[in-house]
Amino acid sequence: MTQRQVLDPLTLSAQDLVCGRGGMALGPPLSFSLSSGQCLFLRGPNGAGKTTLLLTLAGLITPLSGHFSILGAAEETGRLIHHCGHRNAIKPRLTVAENLQFWARINPSGGLDPALALAETGLARLADLDAGYLSAGQSRRLALARLLVSHRPIWLLDEPTAALDSQGHGVVASLIEHHLGMGGLVLAATHDPINVENAAILTLGGQG
Incomplete structure (x- = not known):
């Protein structure tokens, strides 16, 4: 794996964040904090709001309520x-x-x-x-x-192993591990197990 620049420390924090589409909430309020070197996997059935949460954090969908922030950022959010x-x-x-x-x-x-x-x-x-x-x-x-x-520094990944074989799953795990080692943050929605050490899991319920 090619060595890359160590990233500045950041924290992605959400407080009582409610995500949805068309004015309909896809789940209860979410609160979590993810710091440099940490990985959080989102799990849950189709319609649970995993993709919507990622789009919200990416700034592509406006949250229904609550808020999220990136602490320690020296650049505008879009460049992070x-x-x-x-x-x-x-x-x-x-x-x-x-x-x-x-x-x-x-x-x-x-x-x-x-x-x-x-x-x-x-x-x-x-x-x-x-x-x-x-x-x-x-x-x-x-x-x-x-x-x-x-x-x-912040990777928001939606089903990163989709369509990949077992070798491809290993590539994804390796990319994530290296990014974390450089001080990056990873939030990934996935139905597949990805072998990343010490990754946390957040399970979303969904409404179909």
């Missing part, structure tokens, strides 16, 4: 967060390498060179292939490689 949704958001007519180069240009912050990011996610040999030819698992690896090409 990587949100990796369940959709891969890749451009099929660009090559694998060009996709990452695009993300590195629009999110410049001292991340890995795209070639190194592809190597870490197991896609180095596919760098010159049009992304539209990737399998579902390879597309997911490319989406995860975006986390590495810009330097952001």
Whole structure:
């Protein structure tokens, strides 16, 4: 695993946070605190509000009530967060390498060179292939490689192991462990077990 810059200490804190869509709450108020080097896995049935919580923390949905904050931040919130949704958001007519180069240009912050990011996610040999030819698992690896090409401390991951085989699960665990070791924070919604030491679990109930 390529060494990366140690991140400044941060704390992501939520107090009585109620998330929902269309004015309907998807669960009771949530309160939690996550500091540098810590990982929290969100679990629960479909409709429990896992994705909605991640979108709320990413600033894409307004909470119904309560609030959250990032303590210790020296930059605006948008430059601290990587949100990796369940959709891969890749451009099929660009090559694998060009996709990452695009993300590195629009999110410049001292991340890995795209070639190194592809190597870490197991896609180095596919760098010159049009992304539209990737399998579902390879597309997911490319989406995860975006986390590495810009330097952001907070990772919000929605089903990061979706479509991945057992080796891919290991890649995800390795990426998370290394990010935590650099002082990053990870909040991930997942139905799959991911082998990350000392990760906490928050189970959401849901309303269908």
